[in-house]
Amino acid sequence: MGRLANPVWAALTSGQRHLARELGDMLHYEADVAPFCAVPEEGMPVPAADLERLPADMYFVGAIPAVPEGWHLTELSAVLQMVYRGGPVAPPPGGEITVLDALDPAMQALTAVAFPGYFRARTGTMGRYAGIHADGRLVALAGERMDFGTLREVSAVCTHPDHAGQGHARLLVRHVMHGMQAQGVTPMLHVGARNARAIALYEALGFEGNGVLRHASLSVVRPLSRPP
Template identity: 35%
Template sequence: MAPLLDNIFWNTLNGTHAHLATGTDAARRYAPGFSPIVGFPDPQRPDFAALLPFCEPGERFYCDAWSGPAPAGWRIEAESTMVRMIWDGLMPERDEAPDAIQLDASHAGQALALALLTRPGPFGPRTIELGEYFGYFEGDRLVAMAGERMAAPGLHEISGVCTHPDHQGRGYARRLMLKLIRRQLLRGETPFLHVMRANEAAHGLYLRMGFRDYCETVVRVVTPDARYVP
């Protein structure tokens, strides 16, 4: 399990989610509309030249583990570090969010709007198709959600966890996460997630819930340079 988690971007895009990705044996990305994430067989030596034909100028992608200089044809727009965490707790005794609504394609617009407002991480208009997503509504308005994104045999990521600023402090995110954790464990999967190192509040919550730190890695946002001529 550990080697799969070490390079989970690639092991998802070239494995479980290969049918939702595009690229070559040297570089892959989620297809347009899904989360803008890229992966490489060796993330510390990424082949961006192999990825470039599958990208459009102006697209922004997230990649991890790589800290070298910007390759030809690309710009680095942001750099930080994130903590990859893996579940180390017990099975939740019950469904903590039995009243949550399972999201489907009809909710995609609201899910994207909530993600753009709260910035839980890379999110696209089709991200909720990557796994199960559940949410809480106030009337017809989506105010909190959590779901699944990357996956490899025996592993499933919890992602897209966010709550509208006007509805925070009600425990929505924690309850939705525990619902997903329970469902994953019952399927024989180990939950994992990513949290930015600077987000100390969320990191502390996840530790208290039962996650443990697996590793800390560089995360970068890169974009093809429209001025580049090979």
């Protein structure tokens, strides 16, 4: 299974090995860093004893394991993986853009509007994040999340609904991409496969679909005794 088809495992065995926590055959981030765990291969059986020790509300992306009786995998929305195939990205005008502190709680508050639960208290330590403020409030955000060494994920791209349609997302994504290229890194990203508006933006910026990941839905592991 190629690393792009199993992105969490790829990140935790390469550019973010220092963030990896081992649990049997699984690897995962600490719960306050990112809600992702991984197995090396599709369909790998994971024993109940390991699942019981896994932090709550963790998600698999790419390779989905086989879980024992008493546990359930809930299929969530499919994810389209996109990789930047264009040339050098010119730096956008920087007047509006602010480099954010890695532990700025405003990032978690803003992302909770767009995708609650995925941006944790220490997600900002995974890479560099930048934002745009209005009236002293963070209203748009983009940054870096999974790191494969030569590839890095553009992530947390969101704009508060009150400030949508002003080009903030495009500006911030270009800023993040330019920073990656300056380090010799190719940008890539994941987006909801049904999010046509976001996909159109990324295509306009030079990203190309790498295909919907094999079993590319996000799956959260929960014991059957817990309500879904």
